[in-house]
Amino acid sequence: xxxxxxxxxxxxxxxxxxxxxxxxxxxxxxxxxxxxxxxxxxxxxxxxxxxxxxxxxxxxxxxxxxxxxxxxxxxxxxxxxxxxxxxxxxxxxxxxxxxxxxxxxxxxxxxxxxxxxxxxxxxxxxxxxxxxxxxxxxxxxxxxxxxxxxxxxxxxxxxxxxxxxxxxxxxxxxxxxxxxxxxxxxxxxxxxxxxxxxxxxxxxxxxxxxxxxxxxxxxxxxxxxxxxxxxxxxxxxxxxxxxxxxxxxxxxxxxxxxxxxxxxxxxxxxxxxxxxxxxxxxxxxxxxxxxxxxxxxxxxxxxxxxxxxxxxxxxxxxxxxxxxxxxxxxxxxxxxxxxxxxxxxxxxxxxxxxxxxxxx
Ligand code: AHG
Ligand code: MN
Ligand code: MN
Ligand code: MN
Numbered sequence: 001x002x003x004x005x006x007x008x009x010x011x012x013x014x015x016x017x018x019x020x021x022x023x024x025x026x027x028x029x030x031x032x033x034x035x036x037x038x039x040x041x042x043x044x045x046x047x048x049x050x051x052x053x054x055x056x057x058x059x060x061x062x063x064x065x066x067x068x069x070x071x072x073x074x075x076x077x078x079x080x081x082x083x084x085x086x087x088x089x090x091x092x093x094x095x096x097x098x099x100x101x102x103x104x105x106x107x108x109x110x111x112x113x114x115x116x117x118x119x120x121x122x123x124x125x126x127x128x129x130x131x132x133x134x135x136x137x138x139x140x141x142x143x144x145x146x147x148x149x150x151x152x153x154x155x156x157x158x159x160x161x162x163x164x165x166x167x168x169x170x171x172x173x174x175x176x177x178x179x180x181x182x183x184x185x186x187x188x189x190x191x192x193x194x195x196x197x198x199x200x201x202x203x204x205x206x207x208x209x210x211x212x213x214x215x216x217x218x219x220x221x222x223x224x225x226x227x228x229x230x231x232x233x234x235x236x237x238x239x240x241x242x243x244x245x246x247x248x249x250x251x252x253x254x255x256x257x258x259x260x261x262x263x264x265x266x267x268x269x270x271x272x273x274x275x276x277x278x279x280x281x282x283x284x285x286x287x288x289x290x291x292x293x294x295x296x297x298x299x300x301x302x303x304x305x306x307x308x309x310x311x312x313x314x315x316x317x318x319x320x321x322x323x324x325x326x327x328x329x330x331x332x333x334x335x336x337x338x339x340x341x342x343x344x345x346x347x348x349x350x351x352x353x354x355x356x357x358x359x360x
Contacts, residue, residue: 006201006220013038013195013206013215025201029090030138030182033113034197036088037081037136038215041187041195044077044119044134045208048126048189057127065100065339066304071126074098077119077134091115095338097307102338113182114139116307116338121186122275131190133277137311138183181331184311188277194218196281198318203284224321227350228287231256231268232279240295245326245343245359249293252358261354276303280312280346284319289347289355293326301343305333309344322352326359 007019017034020026026034051057051073060070078098085091090111095102097118104110117136126132185197193208195215203222206215233253241249257267268288273279279290294301303309313323313330323330323346333342345352 007217009217009220011217012212013217016204016206016217020199020201026183026199029111030113030199032088032090033085033111033115033138034183034199036084036090037115037117037138037185038187038195040077040081040084041134041193042208042213042215043080043084044073045187045189045193047073047076047080048120048132049193051126052129064098066097070098071120071123073126074120074123081117081119081134081136085115095306097304097339112140116311118304118307121277121308122273125273125275131188131273131275131278133186133188133190133275133281135186135277135308135311136184137181137307137314139180140182181310181314184314186277186280186311186315188281190278190281194281196222196284196315198315200318203315203319222284222319224284224316224319224348225287226320227261227348228283228289229260229266229268230271230283230286230288231260231351232270232272232283232288232290234272234274234292235270237293237295237297240297241293245293248358248360252355255358261350276308276312280315283347284316284321287348287351289345289351291345291355292343293345294343298341300341303341303344305330305340305342306338309342309346312344312346316346320349321347322349324352324356326356 006023007016017031021028021031047056056072058072060072060075062070064070078096082094085094086105086109089109091105091113092110093102093104093114095116115136115138117134119134120132121135122132183197183199185195188194195206197204204217205219205222207218209216259266260268271282283290292301292303309323309330316323325333325342326345330342345355
């Protein structure tokens with residue numbers, strides 16, 4: 001098919017997706033998966049915005065596989081994602097922060113895509129109505145990943161699928177994407193509800209227009225500033241930083257107070273929302289760097305590779321930025337299990353490279 005021009009500013013997510021499909025940049029099945037994800041995000045946005053009056057704040061009473069006290073909306077958002085992905089009929093395996101192991105979609109509905117997600121990111125901020133989000137990644141599956149439905153337990157699915165899905169082969173900027181990661185994105189629930197995603201051909205942002213119930217394109221081919229003056233780390237963890245990076249990170253933080261790359265004595269500003277989606281979104285638009293190093297509590301950092309660091313790194317790279325573990329590209333890490341954590345530094349290319357020079 002002829003490659004038609006992508007839909008422009010003001011178009012809705014639906015028309016953009018159709019144009020991407022007609023233009024051959026997205027296949028029909030993936031378009032259905034992404035449309036389902038957008039529906040899930042709209043439903044979660046509605047629940048988040050009304051949480052205090054709908055009795056949706058507070059704890060669910062369970063502890064998830066991460067060892068975290070689940071919020072009521074962690075559970076609700078997970079169910080919403082699982083339901084829309086199952087009924088999309090194009091998803092074979094689902095992996096979620098809130099599921100112990102990957103879930104094989106029952107055969108009747110099963111499709112080929114493997115979808116991973118953090119259904120509600122920054123959920124500790126929810127009761128204070130501070131920005132939260134949902135993060136997702138869509139991995140292509142190949143023959144090894146089709147779950148065998150008579151597998152006696154989910155662990156078999158994990159073994160087969162996550163190993164394959166996680167061959168996060170190097171994703172190349174713009175020209176072609178890695179074999180597996182077909183799309184990555186997030187929805188931020190904040191002063192605006194924004195759906196941000198890439199299908200390997202640039203980063204697009206859609207703002208929810210509640211008057212029509214549609215995501216409307218507000219930013220196209222977003223490029224992250226190549227450097228910034230905002231750094232976003234939880235300095236409360238500074239003392240506990242893991243030995244391997246501790247010395248370098250201390251020198252780095254002191255250096256930023258002396259002006260960082262400019263060395264002009266003007267300290268960088270510190271901004272930390274405590275929701276990866278909010279801190280990442282600001283970094284993507286304003287430039288700078290977000291980091292979550294390893295520390296004594298989490299030697300490999302707190303953030304999860306599959307459904308937080310990898311999707312955010314794909315977006316960052318597609319916008320001309322970088323996603324690093326401090327010693328290499330996030331997208332080069334071949335994890336072995338679904339909830340694997342990695343130290344994570346993401347943002348303007350020059351800022352991430354500057355940080356890496358302190359860890360070398
Ligand atoms: P989640 O709510 O999905 O478990 O993620 C929370 C993460 C991330 O959103 C945020 O950047 C980070 O935890 C904040 O951790 P600290 O509170 O330790 O700074
Ligand atoms: Mn959590
Ligand atoms: Mn999260
Ligand atoms: Mn979460």
